[in-house]
Amino acid sequence: MPELDLLATFLEIHRTGSLTAAAARRGLSQPAVSGQLARLERQLGEQLFERTNQGVRATARADTLASQIAPHVDKLRGAFDPADEACLARHGLLRLGGPAELTTLRVLPALVPLTTRGLRLRVQFGLAADLLTALLEERLDLVVSAVRPTQRGLAATPFVDEEFLLVGPPALARTVRAEALAQDPVRALAHLPLVAYAEELPIIRRYWRSAFGRRPPNELAVVVPDLRAVLTAVVAGMGVSVLPRYVAEPALAAGSVELLHEPEVPPLNTGFLATRVGGLADPVVALAYRQLLDRAKLWPTL
Template sequence: MIDFEWYRSFISIYKHGSVSAAAKARFMTQPAMSQHLAALESEVGEPLFTRAPRKMVPTDRGKELYTKLVPLIENLESTTQEIKQTSNHPSEMPLLKLGSPVEFFTGRVLDKVRSLDIRYLIHFGTAPTLLNQLINEEVDVIMTPQKQTVTGIEYTSLEVETFVVVAPKNIKVEEEWSDIESWLHEQSWLSYGLDLPIIRRYWREHFNKRPDIKAKHIIPNLQSILKAIEKGMGVSVLPLYLIEEAVKEGKVQILFPEVSVENALYAAYRIDQRDDPNIKTMIQQWKK
């Protein structure tokens, strides 16, 4: 009798081109993955791949089997996920473990997902921490500004956020654009981290160099940085979604609004969870 997991392993090897990469994607050991393939080939009666030094090349029989299996497996996995969501507690909403930077969750995610019939277990953290939690299956999906090539992880683009220089309301700027870098260099800077994230991007894009500045205060929370700017403690580079209300209320001001930095944001999830109905629903809702 053919085991369903053999099919999933075969498809993973086909997609990744090697047993080792497929094993990582499915969070299995390489010997277990090889055993699945050997068992399936034994049932089929002929090789499904030609073994090359660093690549598994599908045979004609392997290509034929893959073409037939993929739509069936994807549909079956999607159906299984739906049954899993409702079988144990049909009266309860499904649970989605979602990871996000705290500022982005408060400023953007809440508004996007609040109307969905899904329960949320929220994890806050930095992009590297959240990615590690995703790999270790501690969360189902994460919101992240960093797209890293990690075997078994898939990214879907959500939106592009715009960052601008934000300053206390009483700061005056009279310099011409040619003097702006010097003016910015003299300011007290508030940064999310010692390596000046986003500020470094801003300098490279508009002044074609790394910033020769040292942050006066390191505050690892964008909302707290905004509050510090309101209190006149310095300037920083912050996303528009975070500062809109403070700007309307006259608590802070945007300097040089025509000169901004854009940063892509993604939803990341494990490839074997791409058909999870909760993840698909959340992403569809985001893109409406």
């Protein structure tokens, strides 16, 4: 069986189409790369590349060999050299699950440095319970969960804190009297129709209980299962809602919505990065996990 170094050099030649470029990527001299290629061709008993004026052109045998060994060689190189992130990302596949809004607005942009190096992503949106089940059943590799997993076989690390804001369009905000809000906020807000993510009012109910100690008595006007659509409905004047700061911030800055209430202690929800127990032994999962945790350190409370 050819040595790992020979196969790694072969893959760099195949990917770059150049002995010189492969040498630079491998940190070797060009004669050393040429020697390793010649040695591999002798062991296989076949020519892998044809020399051209522009570099080298892979033979059909080289294309077949590269497709067969690339994922395995990259993972082995990453296991022996965890710092070789480009090697891990290239040809790696990550099956990621998370809530649509947080994944779209924060998580996917955070993974761009890996996708530009070749990481392939397959993303699934959904509720935490469904995504964690898919993780347990090995249909996903990494999940951004709005709740801490309790299932045996799963491990989780705190990832981000979401801050919730009660917002409404300016026209409805003007119907809330400041003195009434200070004396009895539940009554002062009770006439405002709600726009919710779900019939059970998961985010709104949490805000009311945290800020006011009770459930909201308000009429539920609109239910739409996407927080960005909730914001759109609020901006249009359909009602008020509770949204994570990272969703509401652009509309607040533009004046399209206004804060209706500012509690002394902002309601927060901690999101988690969840894997199967032992899942970080997969170097591709570990690479994405580290990337997300490192990037989250730069975010303010969401």
